[in-house]
Amino acid sequence: MLRRVLRQLVLVLPTLLGVVTLVFAFLHLVPGDPVEIMLGESAAPADVAALRHDLGLDRPLPAQYARFLMRIAHGDLGRSIAFRAPVATVIGDRYPATLELAGAAFLLALSLAVPLGVLAAARAGSMLDRLTRIASLAGACLPSFWLGPLLILGFSIGLGWLPVSGRGGPLHLILPAVTLALGMMGVLVRLVRASMLEALGEDYIRTARAKGTPGWRVVAVHALRNALMPVTTVAGLQAGALLAGAILTETIFAWPGLGRLVVEAISARDYPLVQGCVLTIGVSYVTVNLVTDLVYQAIDPRLRDAD
């Protein structure tokens, strides 16, 4: 197990390097100058030149890139140009909010999608199955910029039960988490249902039934375990996407997360901050992938044996 994790970690490095290189290249291709945005239009050319020198932006691109990589290697993400603070601090201020929202949305989506998908597959063709399919399709199709305000209108304005926006206690988390979770849940429900239907048609299920295994056990133990493999893959990918910051949901609910920060950093051409955010997102993806791999092994003993 440990060897597998280490192997994955070694493979991760070139991936992160590739991501960071691409972001570095794209950022410097996009028009716009952080120093001019920072100092304003009427800044003296000498001041612009001095600040550009301080920030290392007057060096050739390869030199800037090498300096950037060296800093990362030493755990230094640099200083945000717009916020005039260490990038790690700026990201550290926002990342907990993203983790909180993404975690809540992920747990909500998973805890509802799996039972609903299993039930729909076990009662395939029933009214419950049809309702679940329609609801999951709707969940997957509803855009958050529409769903979010609709939920606010219903639960915050109409019923007055929940806060409209912002980050605070658990009540503040409900609407953004539901908005974010519904899309993911819609996809997962359909996937769980399809995987379960496939698993339930397998020979080993027929054998289990012939041996007199109770119906619930056939579904919950024999079929579900096998059906969860593709679900784990998709859930892992979606969890990574959630950690990358749900820009629209964060904007609608005034949630101070990483997604909004990335947009602000790009607008200000804050190169160090954008690079820091992308690196954070990349590491998040990698971590989620590692966890997904571990979950695979927990579900499928053959993978453990392969180690």
Added chain:
Amino acid sequence: MVALASEPQSLDPRFGTDANSARLADLLHAGLTRPDAAAQRVPELAASWEFVDPTTVVFHLRSQFHFADGRPVTALDVQATYEAVLDPALASPKRMALTMISHIEAPDPATVVMKLRAPFAPFLDATGLGILPADRAREAGEVTLGAGPFRLLSVTPGDRLVLAPNPGYPEAPSRLDPLIVRIVPDEVVRSLELHRGTVQLTEDPPQPEMLEWLGAQPHLTVKRMPGTSFDYLALNLRDPRLADRRVREAIAASLDRESILRFVLGGAGRPASGLLAPEHWAFAAGRSPRHDPERARRLLDRAGYRDPDGPGPLPRFRLLYKTSNQPGARRLAEAIQAQLAAVGIALDVRTYEWGTLYADVRTGNFQVCALAWVGVGDPDLYYLAFDSTMRPPAGYNRGGYSNPVMDRLTRRGRQVLDPARRRTIYARVQRRAAHDLPVVPLWWEDRLVVHTRHLLGFEPAPDGNLRGLAAAWVE
């Protein structure tokens, strides 16, 4: 609770340049002077000032101001703050506006003497800089300790700032204790927060339709007052078609600004004749572009751009119109596109993310674009925007306009100290700009503020500052 659309990037008066940084720094800090509704400088830390000679200004400080930590504000604090900003090592974006200062002295705790390199009439516009304690003025990090009506209690990045009254502020302490400023980027959600009463005020009003709805709510008040922001069409005069004054006049005459105002801003503005609004001390009433499509067609014919197929689909010529991807900017683009099409000018509209658009404007990579001057102060802006030497990066003359008469007038306007003579000079400047049309004036935007009826005593300011909160309270 106040809602803002975006997070201020800095609460430090030495660094913040975005609108919300200025708004919040203005609550935390006090400057020597501040602008009134006519853009004239009025006392704040300085009780009075005088030009003892054309290059020496003496400020006499009031003794009642204290920083939020209880220390009195003295001339040494003023000197240290200005010297810090002037130090290139600090890389302050405010430095350029102060470079006319050659030397600052503090002969006693209540007197500041500023020596200028040359007579410079707009100098007082630079004296709004928030003053920091002398021992902190050179810190590279963010300093929020000031002598304004509020002090900062806490910041939750991206979410909220909590302020409390500054006991050292000479006027009666604010009854808003605490004052919470929340960042709510989505305009619909800001409106819903107001509707529910969880936010009491926003200075960033939504689109006209939503504003109408808010105005109809019994517990909300929409306040409108004349503003100082000037919206205009920037034209690149390096393009041979736009270099022709007749074409620029035709563009101005083709626009029905009243109807566009209604469509884009719900009527919250006044068609403009130039940079300075009628409330400005240097405003001179003058010629304002009049909607006259027939005249526009005649002007274009005379300029040699005849319509190839009359009322047919072929245009006289095409222009590229660049704008930001904000909803209001897109609506404006559509309206202008339709009205120019009526006189035979085809407009290709391209929307860009702000950083990209700004870079194009700076480098002159545009033909037509809609821009705005927010919070117009001293009329010296005419020099920065229209003097032939003020093309970027030196100034704001992005369209490359050049006229020796304008150059002479605007340069004279920054040297003459007598306000009456300056008013005369700028009256001529305004007439020249109205004739030459280096930009096409659109309108002066009204200030719109929405607040709950529970918020009492709040008076909005023409430039959108939030100082009115110091005298406000919630019932």
